[in-house]
Amino acid sequence: MQIKGLKLNKKKIFLILLSLGTAGMVVYLAWFNQSCLSDQEESLRFVDRRGELLGFYLADQKCYSAYCGLSQVSPHFIRAIVLAEDRGFYSHGGVNLSSLTRALFQNVQEGRVVSGGSTITMQLAKLLLNADQKRTIFRKLEEIIFALKLELHLPKSRVLEEYINRLPFGNMIYGIGPASEFYFDKSPAQLSLSQAVELAVIPKAPTTYNPIKNKYQLKARRDWILDEFYRQGFVSSHEYRRVASEEVHFNIRDSLFVAPHFIELIKRRHGNDLSDHKKIDTTLDRNLQLKVLGIVREHLQRLRPYHVQSAAAVVIDNRSHEVLAYLGSPDYFNAENNGYVDYAIALRQPGSTLKPFVYGVALEEGYTPSSILPDIRFPARGGFFPRNHDGMEHGPLRLRTSLACSYNIPAFYLAVKLTPQRILENLQLAGFSYLDKPAGFYGEAIALGSGEVRLLDLVTAYSCLANKGVLYQPRLLKEWPASGRRQIFSPQCAFLLFDILSDPAARAGSFGFFSSMNLPFPLAIKTGTSKGFRDKWAVAVNSEYTVGVWLGNPSGRNISQQVVETGNSATIVRDIFLILQEDWEQGGLPIPPGIVQREVCALSGELAGPYCRDRVEEYFEEWNLPEGPCSYHVKTRAGIRTVYPELYREWWQKNQLTEQAHLGGSREVEIVSPQQGDRYYISQALPLESQQIRFKVMGAANGEKITYRLNNRIFRILSYPSFPLFQLKPGEYLLEIEIAGERRDQVSFIVH
């Protein structure tokens, strides 16, 4: 009895539970709140610093912006999406048992979930449930029950409508409306047969069928759907033949995507912290971003004959540490040039761009801007001889000249003296944390760019020069507190580096008075070229902004050497600065306490003595003044002589320097800017009045009257060292200079 009673009780409990469960299910299925469908408010909007939308970037799931009724969508698309996703859609009640069973068997066979067997209604349920990527049996059950509920309360047309407005179409686009606008620049009602089918292919696997990256796979599946259309009599044989022969062609409206790489970077860095937000206030300046994009594209157009296909650019505000413009590539949607790859964070060889961090260590370790570094051939470990880009050796060089002219030999010499380990430590501190191999791996060549860096990190590191040597992590989000403050250099050292890199006279020996590096306001600039001319860099900083530009090829193909020599990355940086900097009075850095100026001999770097011919003013830290007077220029019984240290004997003999050459005699007066054969381009992106060049001459005596003739007509007469400005106008020019009626030099140049 007892056992029987217990059995009865068990049965009763079971029945009660079953009826409760059934009742619960009925209530669950009967109660339907349509508000679950209207979640447009949830869209995750990325806006620029003034609140302007940076395109229609949406959250990963469930969100859509431009809702379309079924009647506003091409019937070809409706037909194709049903065919592609769920051909039994109109006949099942939300769940397709036969395909579900088939999927179950497949899954059991494989021992994991491989096939979904989902109907359109189940997919909608999944999208509405805000499902994560995990595919578990419970998740599936939940979808099935919710799908049944949807079918119970909504007509098929509404299920379909909600579904196509939530579908993922790749590239962060959700919903047929935005997809149609974006990929074909038209409304979904205007889609052609082929376009409608192409769009219907994508949601199945937005990555596999990405219209930008995987056109080939997309076309194969489009043709499969077209075959079905033909077989089922939806299209005539004539139409079928016409469309099937068409290539897949998208007409992408990328103006809707102002900064895709920037958004991707934010998602990568802050993804988890953004889930509660509906609007993300970024630091980007939409206007500036578009202008930078315009400048970069204009330059790339021009550089096409020189095999330059891609570029990246980053602009940081030095005071707020906010990223104002961020270009990962010139064209996100150009698959041929891997436009979707973000070159602002791609690792590439830095060329000479790390040299300031080597020289910074030297200044911290007791060198001064006038310390003499030997620019002479010397054997390094393993028999490697560093060479300068001009193939020459320049003998004793002041540190200022060595860095500004970016010579390799003195930088290599410093790496030997300071040790690669010490330099590597400083680079890691400056944010190049992925230079993580032992110092021996890079060797002294670390000073010449043997590692790999990212443009964003390079720009961040350079901005420390404007911030008293302190490096701040750049900010991407407005509400995000600045973090990661690190002292890289002392304020004095940062100032000296800035002063050297912004000194047009110091770099003239290497770059001439090349116009693209000289601007009407203070600007420290450094260029770099990687081995084999694969990458071309320029980074520039003043008190207000830091700008970096990379030029190169996704394929790794070399850039034509001609471009390398005319320094086009520097030209892009210059153009960006010209639109950034409204106030030309600003840009310089205040001289920090503890810095003093002294007159030194240009040759020996020591305090100028009575016999030194070339003297320059130089900055020093108070505690670290040079010796003097100059030991190179001495008076002997035979007269004033230049005496080089013994170290330079061989170099001196090889270069056959005579004292005469150093101690005066007839001077060569020559035009140093422009250089013979220079080409200038007038930029449409810049105001015309900012596009001027200055003619420069070297070697005349102070006060000497120089007549500048342009195409045989007198252009200006000015006393040396005043130089005339020339407003760029298209044409071919011959510039000649005359002193006292005698022609001394001439160059020809072209303005396009």
Ligand SMILES: [Zn+2]
């Ligand atoms: Zn001297």
